[in-house]
Amino acid sequence: MDILITHGPMLVMIAAIVGFFMAWGIGANDVANAMGTSVGSKALTIKQAIIIAMVFEFAGAYLAGGEVTSTIRKGIIDPSYFTDIPHLLVYGMISALLAAATWLLVASALGWPVSTTHSIVGAIIGFAAIGVSMDTVVWGKVGGIVGSWIVTPLLSGVIAFLIFNSAQKLIFDTEQPLRQAKRWVPLYMFLAGFVLSLVTIKKGLKHIGLDVGTVEGYVYAVAVAAIVAIVGKFFIARIKFDETADKQSHYVNVEKVFAVLMVITACCMAFAHGSNDVANAIGPLAAVVSIVGNEGQIVKKAALEWWILPLGGLGIVAGLAIFGHRVIATIGKGITHLTPSRGFAAELAAACTVVIASGTGLPISTTQTLVGAVLGVGMARGIAAINLGVVRNIVVSWVITLPVGAGLSIVFFWILSSSLG
């Protein structure tokens, strides 16, 4: 108990540094997933992708990152168990952060795809269940989180399938695909803008002191979506088309229209990723800050400290700035066989799924939704070839991440608790 009062500031400091490190890892590691499809389909240059990612990841983290944070902070573990031993919870959260960040670093170095969400959830369960006691974990909640890892890829796969099929029906399989594209693409932009702004308004604006009513929320969301669509239409009108309007080139022109849409969905994806994944870094940090701030009291309702979300956002942006460039460059070199019309369907579906799920407060894996969405577009016969071997490796790495994250966090937890007492 005294340890928290004497070493409180130091513990918060350590947690903040490790949390920042974790956020930095998320930025460096996941940028490829969030922006890769846009760069791969040549809709954006690397520089543009980095700038968009920075702006929208930060906005997503700051405006809509609060909801999932609270789940990570107090949903997985039953805080009432720690009433008498709050310092163990502090150590545990720091260990979990350290474990997840270490695993991210190792996996990124080895080039394995890992899910940041899985690593932090595994780490928290690890120290709580093994380091303290099996009863400390709210297994029902954990079951829900693990269940969401199956449901969300499915959901985003279905959404991607529907979006891509609708694009085929409305645009590609018509007499004049280009005219149809000009007509319908703004509608997809509207959809993207609507989903995103709605979630932001409903979930994110509370903690910056703006509370909007339900009806007002919808009105604002429609307004934002309309603005997005109009701006998109303006850019579509400015595209220089190949005027040799023979059959050969008209799908090329259609893809140019979709490239504009791709820019918007890339913004959505970055926003969604920021809103969902920032919690993985700052959830445990918020828990530490709240316990130390209340001198060992574990309060049920603690408001997020003002500096925590920006710290996480900055961490992600720093990771992007330093490492993202390299990661995206590697992608740009790898020839991806992905056109904007497919990339948009996958990204929009993934982004929608992430923001919907973030709204429920469940920490889901962005990587998973994206893989689900890609498979969905593939099912709609929109991708020439999907490498199932790679899909299998990604799935295997998800499964491995849980025990590894747990094991690492147990080790760090024992080190911390034996050295600090």
Place this chain on the structure above:
Amino acid sequence: MPNNSILGVFAKSPIKPLEKHIRIVNKCARQLHPFFDAVKAKDWDRAAKMRKEISQLEKDADALKRQLRLELPGGLFMPVDRADLLELLTQQDRIANKAKDISGRVIGRELSIPADLENDFFKYLARCLDAIDMAADAINELDDLLETGFRGREVDLVEKMIHKLDEIEDDTDSMQIGLRTGLLAIEKDLNPVDVMFLYQIIEWVGDLADLAERVGARLEILLAKN
């Protein structure tokens, strides 16, 4: 290509190389025209040079075929059946092989086309090459077919092309009958062994159109499954 990203999921598209392959095959068969022009002029040096070009293009097509086969490992999820795609590739490749056989046989025996048949023969050759052109056009629609998810309008368009290909092949059949009749009328004035080989060349040139039609048929099977 880092495999720590989602983009490793996208395997190399088999469709672009398949289109490239038929373009090479078509170019290879097209060389038969200047080749037979040289034969007609009895310019055997030029004919030999043309034969080298045909042979080289056939090798290029082979190399691309092998690369494509390696690029399509079992673990790919594709909008079209892998076996159908590879079968289509095999059919395409046979056209180049046939063109090489024809030029080889003609050079090997310094076999010239009898003056009475020359006109008809060149018409016949051109028509057979048209069939290959048509097949190549149909295959070149594959990427657009992918755009529309192998559905609707685009499929109808390709079906029309395949139908047209069948008509061209029919033409070449009746032309072949005409050529054989012409050869029958003059064969007793020619070297009997040469006549045997002339019959064979006529048949082989006709095979070019047959093989092109078979490419169309394979493409049709590919579409029918979708």
